[in-house]
Amino acid sequence: MSVAEPLIAAHGLVKRFGDFTAVAGIDLEVRAGEAFGFLGPNGAGKSSTMRMIGCVSPPTGGTLRVLGMDPVRAGSAIRARLGVCPQQDSLDPELTVRENLIVYARYFGIPRKVARQRADELIEFVQLTERADDTVEPLSGGMKRRLTIARALVNEPAIVLLDEPTTGLDPQARHLVWERLFQLKQRGVTLVLTTHYMDEAEQLCDRLVVMDGGKIVAEGSPRQLIERYSTREVVELRFAEAALDTYVGKLEGIGERLELLPDRILLYAADGDLAVAAVADRALRPSSVLVRRSGLEDVFLHLTGRTLVD
Numbered sequence: 001m002s003v004a005e006p007l008i009a010a011h012g013l014v015k016r017f018g019d020f021t022a023v024a025g026i027d028l029e030v031r032a033g034e035a036f037g038f039l040g041p042n043g044a045g046k047s048s049t050m051r052m053i054g055c056v057s058p059p060t061g062g063t064l065r066v067l068g069m070d071p072v073r074a075g076s077a078i079r080a081r082l083g084v085c086p087q088q089d090s091l092d093p094e095l096t097v098r099e100n101l102i103v104y105a106r107y108f109g110i111p112r113k114v115a116r117q118r119a120d121e122l123i124e125f126v127q128l129t130e131r132a133d134d135t136v137e138p139l140s141g142g143m144k145r146r147l148t149i150a151r152a153l154v155n156e157p158a159i160v161l162l163d164e165p166t167t168g169l170d171p172q173a174r175h176l177v178w179e180r181l182f183q184l185k186q187r188g189v190t191l192v193l194t195t196h197y198m199d200e201a202e203q204l205c206d207r208l209v210v211m212d213g214g215k216i217v218a219e220g221s222p223r224q225l226i227e228r229y230s231t232r233e234v235v236e237l238r239f240a241e242a243a244l245d246t247y248v249g250k251l252e253g254i255g256e257r258l259e260l261l262p263d264r265i266l267l268y269a270a271d272g273d274l275a276v277a278a279v280a281d282r283a284l285r286p287s288s289v290l291v292r293r294s295g296l297e298d299v300f301l302h303l304t305g306r307t308l309v310d
């Protein structure tokens with residue numbers, strides 16, 4: 001594999017389950033040292049793509065190269081160099097934190113002495129030193145997720161695949177996971193993750209693809225996507241007096257674009273305060289007004305007409 005070759009390259013990649021197409025011909029490249037994200041709602045095809053990259057689900061069509069190899073022919077050679085953090089935790093609840101790592105390391109044929117040392121380093125890295133000799137069962141969801149991340153690092157992988165690394169965690173636990181992933185990124189580890197959280201994608205990903213219905217609908221850095229598909233600011237308006245849709249016509253021409261959601265209207269404008277002044281000039285009286293910066297949620301809404309998280 002040459003230095004310039006991407007670590008992961010997919011062209012026209014397809015995954016079908018019977019008549020159902022979960023991944024409908026996607027192209028992507030992930031380069032060494034990148035944190036690359038798949039952002040999309042449930043059912044978008046993110047996990048199906050990750051499973052193909054992880055060599056546990058063969059592609060139905062197109063081409064896929066991982067670390068310069070073909071996942072169908074060289075699955076075990078690729079898997080030896082991948083770290084996988086699956087959506088559902090698959091830790092052994094009866095073993096201790098340390099034992100989980102050592103047993104996993106042994107699958108990779110790592111000598112016991114090296115495995116022990118690496119386990120201790122990784123336990124420290126994910127801040128579980130105090131729980132190293134406790135069984136996994138009673139650990140919190142966030143601790144289990146951090147241990148799963150540690151486990152994914154046991155074989156010193158070239159790429160770490162993380163399927164929804166913080167789904168189901170409370171905000172504090174999510175931040176701890178983000179912190180550790182950010183550190184990995186700084187160490188130059190290539191991260192590939194799926195998420196349906198925009199804040200996660202914005203925090204962690206250098207580059208991402210937005211997926212919907214098995215297709216990639218946009219690709220770029222979070223900043224590029226926001227610049228390309230949204231305005232700098234957004235005004236969120238709520239009205240108490242009449243049905244929201246009656247305001248749509250009255251707001252016409254303010255800002256660049258408008259989205260009608262069930263509970264609010266979003267006005268897209270370069271300058272939110274100017275848009276708010278224009279709303280006031282038309283004698284409209286919103287019950288609440290919020291001016292904020294555009295985010296990936298706005299990108300997704302623009303591209304698909306839907307919100308990412310219902």
Ligand SMILES: Nc1ncnc2c1ncn2[C@@H]1O[C@H](COP(=O)(O)OP(=O)(O)OP(=O)(O)O)[C@@H](O)[C@H]1O
Binds near residue numbers: 040041045048049194
């Ligand atoms: N083994 C399977 N057999 C049949 N259909 C499947 C199978 N695996 C996934 N699908 C379907 O493929 C579609 C894409 O699923 P996938 O899990 O890839 O989506 P996702 O974007 O990862 O969503 P989630 O966040 O729910 O994991 C879904 O409609 C799902 O029901």
